[in-house]
Amino acid sequence: MIKQHILRTGVLALSLLALLVCNHCALADVSEKDIKSRLMKKHPIEASWKRLDVLSVFPTEEDLAKSRYFHHPVDLGISADNHIFVCDNYLHQIIKFNKTGEYKGTIGRRGEAPGEFLFPNKIGVSSEGGLFIVEGGKQRVQIINQEGKYIREFMVFDHVNDFLIRDGAIYANCLYPDEKEENPLVIRLDAYGKIIGAFGKRINQARHLSIDSTVFLAQSTNEIIAVFEHYPLVRRYSPDGKLIKEFRINIDILNRLEKYNYKKQFTNPSAQVIRLPRLTAGVKVIDDRIYILAHLPRLEIIEVDTEGNIRDYYYSEALKDVLNLSGFEVSRRTEKEAGGGILFYVLQSSEEAKLYIFGSNGQRESKGIRASMLNQGKERR
C-alpha cells in the first residue's frame, strides 16, 4: 500500500518535472524562422501583387572566379550619381558597384588608420557624395570620398542601428543600455559628432530593453521617415523632430508577427536572451512614396503613400527562406532605361551574402490594395 503511494506520487512528480522541462525547452527552441515559416502558409501571393524580376546578382560565378565576393555584407548606400556602396563587416571594406550592379572595385582595408576600416557595419551617403561609415570595431564614424580619400572622423559612443545624412547633420537611431524615459528615438548630430538635437518617443515594452525601438530611417524632401523593425509602425517627422503622422502597415502577416513581441515567454526565454521577430528590413522614399522591405522568408516590398495607404505590393520568389536581409535601397529608372519603373537593391547578409537588383515592370498605381490609417498624429508608447 505504502509502496504504491510512493510510486504514484513519485511518478506524478517526475511527470510534472518532465512536463516543465519539455515546456521550457519547447518555448526556448521556437525560432523566428519557425514562426515565419508557419505564418507564410497563410500568406499566399495575391493576384494584385507585382512580380519583380531579378536584373542582377553579385557575386556571379564569374565574379567568384575573379575573387570578387562578399563575406558578411551588412549595409548598403546609394549616391546621388547612382553608385552603390556595400559595407562588408568581415572583409573590412566597402565594395562599389554602378547602378546596374556592375562591380567597380573596393575601398579601404582592415586597419585602424585613416581610410582603413575595422568591422564597418553601417554606411550612409551624403548628397555631396561623402561616404559616412560607422565602424563597430573602432566606435567611430569615418568620412571618406567615393575614391576612398579620408576626410575626417569622430567617435560615437552608442550603438548605431541606422542613420541618414541631411543638410550636413546626421540623424541616427541608437541602442541604449537601459530603457529610460529620456532616451530619444532619433538623435541629431552635427558633422563632427556633437549631439545637437533629439526627438521621437521610443516603444517601452517591459523587459524588452531598447531593441524594441530599432527603426530604419529614410528621408523625403521635407520629412524624416522612421519604420520600426519589430512593429508594423511608420512615423513621419519634420526635420526638426515634430511628429507629422503615425500609421500602421496593415498587413496580416506583420500584424500576426507583431503579437509575438508581447509574448514574454517567447521573447525572453531566459533573462539574458531577447529575441523579437523582425518585421521590416529597410525603408526608402522616392517622391511621395514610401517603400518598406518586409523581413519575410519571401522578398516582399510594400509601397505606401504618405497617408499610410498601401499603393503597391511587390514580391519575388527568387529569394526563398530568407533569414537575414541587411540592406535596402531604391532608385527610379529613367524612361530610357528599359521603360522606367523602379529598381530595388536588396542585400542578403548571412547564408547567401549576395546583392540582388530587382526591377519592377514600370507599371504605376495598381488599384488600391488595402488601406490603413491608425493613431494619426500621436506617438504610440
Added chain:
Amino acid sequence: MNNITCANRTFAVCCAFVLIGTIYFLHSQVFKDKSPKAASVRFISVGENIGIVEGLAKSVQSDKYGFSVIAFFNRICMTCPSGMIIRKLKEMHRSYEGLRILALLSNDFSENDKENIKANLGIEFQLKKADEASGYLLDVWDRWKIESQEKRFSNGAFLIDMNSKVIRVLQPSKEDKFLQFIQDRIDKKR
C-alpha cells in the same frame, strides 16, 4: 487508516522533493561553469604609491571622501563595461559633491572626441587625454596601455587614498564590485 495514508502521502511528496533536488544538484554539477577564472590585472597593484604627479595628481587628491577615482579608457561604448563605468561615475559625481574623479582617455581620442564625450554624455568630472598626464601616472598609463592591448580591455580604474596609495583596482568583469566598493566608501564618510 486515514492517518497512515496521509503520512504515506507526505512521505511520498518528500521523496519527490528529494528526487527533484538530487536531479537539480547533479545537473548543476555536470553543467557547472568550468571556464577559467580571469587573471587579475598587472598594471598596478594595491599598496603601490603613484606619488605626486605634478599638477594632475594634486588635483585628484580629495579630502572629503578620503579617496579619488582614476579611470582609463581606450574606447567608450555605452553598451559595454566602459559605458557602465562612465554612467555610474557620472551619477556618483553628480550625487556626491566633492568626489574627485579623473578619466584618462587614450590618445586615439581627438580633442573633438573629448569635447563630444563631455557634451554628448554629460560628463562633468575631469577628462584628460593620456598625453596630458605626466610623472608616475604616465608610467601607470603606459603599463595599462600594454596590458589592455594584450588582454583587449577597453577600460581600467583604481582608487587612490589621500597619500596617493592605491587602495582598490578594478578587476576584469568585476565592475559591479568595484563600483559597490566606491559606494560603500562614500556611505561610510557621509
